[in-house]
């Protein structure tokens with residue numbers, strides 16, 4: 001009988017232990033993707049990006065003599081239907097670590113077991129599963145650097161290559177059509193713009209890694225430079241599992257062996273992703289509440305309709321580097337890590353707005369959206385998270401711009417107003433936003449929605465007030 005491989009956040013064929021195990025069994029393989037409520041709940045950009053990833057995976061499977069079977073509905077119902085249609089006895093998948101997926105998967109495992117069927121879950125999305133890493137006293141890590149030290153020299157299993165071919169079943173079950181799912185609907189105008197910046201799929205991910213390896217040495221010194229393309233851009237591929245973290249780890253470790261000086265700094269960042277998952281697994285309230293309870297009651301604005309929040313969301317705060325970062329996200333679906341920190345600090349401090357509003361905005365706009373990294377990033381900047389930057393260390397966006405965009409190239413790339421001949425990237429923001437906003441690159445650039453000094457003083461006063469409580 002065939003094995004069902006249930007793809008979720010692992011849209012690849014190499015470095016995929018669940019698939020390797022199925023191939024080793026010698027049995028026919030039926031690759032499946034299910035559009036369930038977790039998929040329906042995705043924000044606009046990640047959902048659209050998922051559609052591109054699924055199309056690429058389907059093509060890749062076809063080159064291997066296989067197919068991607070698409071179904072929608074509650075995952076258990078979809079799996080049971082496929083089991084009865086195909087005679088499969090086993091379902092394999094790569095483990096997910098967010099609370100909703102864990103609840104779903106645990107339920108499915110026991111429901112299938114009651115029917116005498118086997119559901120097997122495998123590692124794949126992470127280098128180090130959250131329960132395999134602990135402090136000396138056996139507790140989960142709450143601080144990054146000790147976790148980094150604990151794992152930096154660990155052996156990571158070598159990734160398996162993609163199978164040459166996947167054994168097909170005698171009969172293929174029916175599949176829904178990806179186009180009918182409308183995964184890109186919520187993107188509206190954005191899809192045309194962002195699409196020019198995205199290349200989906202495993203082959204593109206590997207090409208991305210190859211290209212980055214040429215620049216690894218420059219990474220530690222240059223990764224904060226806003227205008228230079230010095231980071232790997234692997235996040236969206238890792239988020240959808242179009243590349244496996246073990247593949248990245250081994251390539252970079254290999255480069256270190258032959259003398260690359262950038263490897264440590266890069267792997268450290270990759271382990272921040274692991275840290276985010278570690279936190280999400282052990283303390284899932286990371287996703288929904290202040291990780292440090294003492295922040296509950298901090299007088300953050302929670303209304304998304306205020307003029308200040310509107311200005312931030314529409315990338316018209318009047319602070320060029322903040323607007324540049326937010327516009328980069330409109331146009332490319334990505335944002336430089338340094339810009340993420342700048343816009344997040346500005347929202348949670350200068351605009352005294354709750355990090356959850358920013359987190360949700362990113363969840364709608366980022367093609368590399370990742371629940372754990374996004375929540376950790378926001379709570380880190382806001383000060384409410386583990387190992388977070390102290391709240392009173394308020395980034396001055398202008399100083400940040402002078403330091404990390406000294407020539408102003410990043411701001412010019414994304415902010416058209418005031419330029420006599422703005423580049424296409426800056427003009428693209430006006431194409432990506434809804435027409436009903438009636439904005440034009442010839443408009444005057446907005447005045448600051450909040451004076452930086454006033455915003456900073458307001459935030460510090462709130463912080464001092466909290467300490468007195």
Ligand code: FAD
Nearest residue numbers: 231232233234235269270272273337369370373374377378
């Ligand atoms: P590189 O610098 O090349 O780093 C390599 C990889 O390491 C990344 O692809 C990523 O997987 C991991 N990584 C690097 N920095 C971090 C970090 N600070 N936290 C966790 N993992 C990291 N990253 C996401 O993948 N999805 C998100 O939704 C997300 N939201 C964020 C929100 C905020 C407020 C902040 C401050 C950071 C967020 N990050 C998020 C982390 C980081 O900004 C991105 O991973 C990075 O910019 C991706 O670009 P890159 O792949 O070129 O990174």
